[in-house]
Amino acid sequence: MADTVSYRPKAGEIPTQPGVYRFKDANGRVLYVGKAKNLRARLSNYFAPLRSLHERTRRMVTSAAGVEWTVVATDIESLQLEYTWIKEFDPPFNVKFRDDKTYPFLAVTLADEAPRVMVTRNHKVRGARYFGPYPKIWAVRDTIDLMIKAFPIRTCSDSSYKHAMQTGRPCFPGQIGRCGGPCSGKVTIEEHRAIVDDFVAFMAGGDKRFVTAATKNMRAAAERQDYEAAAKYRDQLQALEAVLAKSAVVLRDRVDADLFAIEHDELAASVQQFIVRGGRIRGERSWTVDKELDLDTAELVDSILQSAYEGQEPPKEIIVPALPDDKEELETWLGTRRAEARGRGTGKVQLRTAQRGEKAALMATATMNAKNNLMLYKTRRSSDFVARSQALTDIQEALGMTDAPLRMECYDVSHLSGTNIVASMVVFEDGLARKDQYRRFTIAESTDDTDSIHQVLTRRLAYLKEDPQAAERAEAEAQIFSDGESPVEPAKRKKFSYPPNLLIVDGGQPQVNAAARALEESGVQGIFLAGIAKRLEEIWLPDSDYPVILPRGSEALFMIQRLRDEAHRFAITHQRSRRKRDITSVLSDIPGLGPSRVRELLKHFGSVTQLKAAEPEAIAEVKGIGPQLATTIRETLSR
Template sequence: MADPRTYRPKAGEIPTEPGVYRFTGEGGRVLYVGKAKNLRARLSNYFAPLHTLHERTRRMVTSATGVMWTVVGSDIEALQLEYTWIKELDPPFNVKFRDDKTYPFMAITLGDEAPRVMVTRNTKIRGAKYFGPYPKIWAVHDTIDLMIKAFPIRTCSDSSYKRAMQSGRPCFPGQIGRCGGPCSGRVTIEEHREIVDDFVAFMSGHDRRFTTDATKKMKAAAERQDYEAAARYRDRLLALEAVLEKSAVVLADRVDADLFGFEHDELSAAVQQFIVRGGRVRGVRSWTVDKELDIDTPELVERTLLRAYADAGRESIPKEIYVPAVPEDLAELETFLSERRGRGKVKVQVAKRGEKVALMETAVVNAKHSLQLYKTRRSGDFVARSAALGDIKEALGMEDAPLRIECYDVSHLSGTNIVASMVVFEDGLPRKDQYRRFSIASSTDDTDSIHQVLTRRLAYLRGAPDPDEPEAPADPLADGEVEAVAKPKKFAYPPQLLLVDGGAPQVAAAQRALEESGVEGITLAGIAKRLEEIWVPDSDFPVILPRGSEALFLIQRVRDEAHRFAISYQRQRRRRDISSVLGEIPGLGPSRVKQLLTAFGSVSRLRSATTDEIAEVKGIGPQLASAVHDRLRND
């Protein structure tokens, strides 16, 4: 571990101009790349006293052995240079994008004599018009299959087209009705170009004039009894409507915008990009990000936009970009994107009302699902789980890997309805049939609650009977409520690792309960949420697991599961309590209690409601509303 003071440059040596800085480690490897409007002001933050730095920043500066900087002419140049170096050098402390794959596009080769439609991942075809990206390659093929029914343009390869034009025989796709180019012998090059123009126009904006035109021509053909032509127009209309149904209208016509939804925690982030063209979602992209340093949402937004657009073609950058929070360097970012686009100003903003807010919420929901899926798949990897358990064993000095982990969390609402949860992970996977939920009658604080819960749980490791056994002479958990979902023997099975949600105070309370129980052979640790630090008993400093490590990922998942389980039980208790209180009011039966809770959505809103607001609920008159209001205020 290096001392930052050994390589700290003098303040007068650091310029005050904009630039890009690089922290380097042993062997000259670049550990972190950043940009600054004022290099001196930014770098001075890294050389503050170590105890004032964020843990991840402290790890970076103590891992580094030197710092360098490059002065540039403007903030825009700094933004461009930072992105270039991050992509080229792949510094370990910068944001890492897990998904670097390219996405499939639909391309129309307008530079060809007879343009063709094709599926490609190459976004640098000269003269091509691109649509997408699409999430899956089959989605592009489905769209093309529908479109060529309405706009029969060329789909054959260049070699097939050349051979067909030289021989005068249709290409093979043309023989089976899959190619509508001049090589099929059905249209001229000029007629084909007109169809291609219509194809592009419809894909660019899903113009309704094509469906209107097809409807008119179908009716006209039917009136003159040209039923074959009417059938062709009917098929074309059905194909156009199918494409329109696949691209739901979400914004006003002719709106071109990209929307980015984010969901992130201390270790990872998921990004969901909705590509809207002509008022319709034309493509989606999603990727996950590993966060080595602690970055907030605005900075994550900035790095994501750079990643999404720095190598994109001009056609891929819209005029409007909607994000959950604007970056600090908003003006510079907009200038950078506008220069990349080459025409008009690009606006990066937060959606505030209407359909854009609704679509942003949908993007966020998708990002949440992506992050959950990423965590689930990562935890389902046997090799990763084995490595995590081995790393935990080494970090905590255990004799064996913790094949059974129990984690405890406490939840309450302003000191009321105090509950706790116990979750069990075996071989790195949750064992939900062995989860437990505790009700705590009274407690002074979270440490006292932890002590109570562990005292009651550890009693079963001394041979006490399970609460499910009716003949039990004594029940160590009788002072509170336990809802058990496990078989009797499972509660007495000891864990190798016992985790609590919290830092040193919670660990000390758990250690006291462990010592009082007389149980031995259990390793104890706590995880503090803000910095993801692992605290062990009788230690002045936490154990720091590497960011992005499988060990920290597993411990965080166990802690989050305990928190979720405790919160869900606490909410159930609150709903149960308020229903019981309301049920004591004369004239207020179960159906009316349900109507009240449904109308106000939460107990807190119902408690703060006025008598008149309560009386507006169906079936609740002024007299009953007054009784409800008085009962809740006096409760």
């Protein structure tokens, strides 16, 4: 492998000023766009020796045929130019956003003579003020229905408004009480504009002022026995309270902020956004991001915020899980967008992280939602028949297999500092998990992970040989579970003899070579072998100097990654259960230490490690444990 790419510019040719760079392929297609405060320092990272680059970065620079850059005057200009180029060229190695433009918004067309409230997915209505997004379109309609009871503004179409104003006859929605604009004949254009201002102020977070005013007016009308007016204010108050009831109170009054939570793995990221106005969640949305290069949370925040505020007004405060390196420049860029949306010369936006208190609690809730959304995204992707078929075909082609891997088995080893060594075997058939055929192995002694892999596969492959005694031994040594919990019926045990098309181990070249040795020693033919290294998501084959790189975001890599993660989960679960069972049985053998006292000990210390490290005096502080029993526990655990 060459030390670096052939198109590397000379160090002196690259300027040290801030700017934006573009990697292009031989056909002129832009592959990646990035920004830098110092172009020379940033680009030199890409032209380091290829073997030292992250695998995904290496794939990007080797796919390119050249690099170009544009020098700008300030870091803010580089941020703006990067944003423009990403939108223009849609580079494949930049972050890919999914379904973030499908959410409905409540919009008020402030640029119109008589502003109208409507439901829209169009972010480019001239002069409109947007609220939301809302998770469902019916949620927007419900909000509008309640709001026009409190603030009767125009809801009819532009054509209906124009016809009504020309003829002097109320529009049809106005005739049935569904439109409160000047076209209804009930208010003037000036009066309607004042109501619109109140509508916008309430939606922007000015809750208490309008609720207090409606309550005061209702009581005043009742005292002067103007019951018709009192009923009107009562209906207005009920509508306002109904809108507020739909918005959970999460922060103090007058807090306007957007909060972003991010959960990501090697292939994708899930984003959960909470829109908080007046201390209440007024909107939320979630979307998925496909990752091509290896980005950390702070780098994802940079890309996500640029996309999230396309055509929208940022609030004064944005809460994120990690601050990007260009925090000040991003704040200035967002402030400019806020000023443009409000028609003012300046705007101020602050990026913050939630350290403690109510904002940290809200971030925890958003993060939980992001985790669930990422899991749902993976589940839906796995259940897609077309995607699974494509994944199996791509795996076959990438690994050079003669047939598609209709049955795949993946193995992972788990241990606790070299003790309690266990291994797992998970099975996928036709791209779907077959949990009734999962297996767990206990390993009595092992020198390292490669030795453990060799032992496990030797035992598993023995079941595919003609020797019945070897088969019986392998079956006896494997703990057979259905979905990791209850034993499989004896009639189903014969499924352990089904040979896989593809055998995958969790690990790189050393683990693959250990598996290949076990496969060769078994004499079993017709099984293809591969390993997946978690750090770079590389696929290693036996006796290969370089890994197979599957495209990021591909269905093939997604399926193999899911196999590996399932094997890891299954092994960890078994290892933890054995660890807990072992320590519980040891403690239960101590005279005077029953189940309730064992639970108290584990609850008090939180872990076996803490209990083993505790002195007798600390153990004696546990409820029901005296000094003599504490000394006995300490001596037993120290053996």
